[in-house]
Ligand SMILES: O=CN(O)C[C@@H](CC1CCCC1)C(=O)N1NCCC[C@H]1C(=O)Nc1ccccn1
């Protein structure tokens with residue numbers, strides 16, 4: 001199973017590389033990787049398992065974070081009830097060779113900024129991203145899908161897309177005024 005020791009260090013050059021496209025049908029190794037990436041996200045959001053294995057809870061994971069420079073990321077986003085029970089699944093998906101086909105001009109940023117499982121320290125500041133994106137990707141079977149995402153889901157997917165392009169969230173933070181909220185920035 002994937003644990004935090006499988007994450008490469010923040011200064012590892014692989015995190016700054018452009019990841020390679022994946023060919024289909026997927027080979028055994030890639031299929032195994034994909035299964036493990038999704039499992040990691042599910043495990044990391046299970047309090048007991050996360051506690052037992054020292055996992056940082058994550059909602060998304062990109063292959064380059066594990067030192068694998070392939071255009072693959074996983075997102076596992078579920079709703080939680082007030083009692084912390086697992087609710088509806090919002091996104092449970094493997095994205096392969098993803099492409100942003102179009103995006104809104106309007107920007108959105110998370111109120112508390114972003115973090116990254118590959119960055120073991122806080123970097124404060126808004127991370128402005130297009131508020132809506134249209135994403136085309138292949139699933140693990142090679143099927144092509146196109147989805148429109150907005151707000152939090154759009155932010156998560158763009159954070160992962162950045163990893164495939166060697167970009168880290170703090171590359172987007174305004175160095176002079178990290179918490180500057182221009183009039184075209186929606187805080188969510
Ligand atoms: O590339 C992928 N990463 O670096 C994992 C990141 C991805 C998110 C960061 C901002 C948008 C996508 C991640 O998930 N986090 N960032 C570091 C610590 C918090 C954690 C997080 O937001 N956890 C979470 C959120 C909701 C439900 C469960 N867990």
Ligand code: NI
Nearest residue numbers: 115116117118
């Ligand atoms: Ni990240």
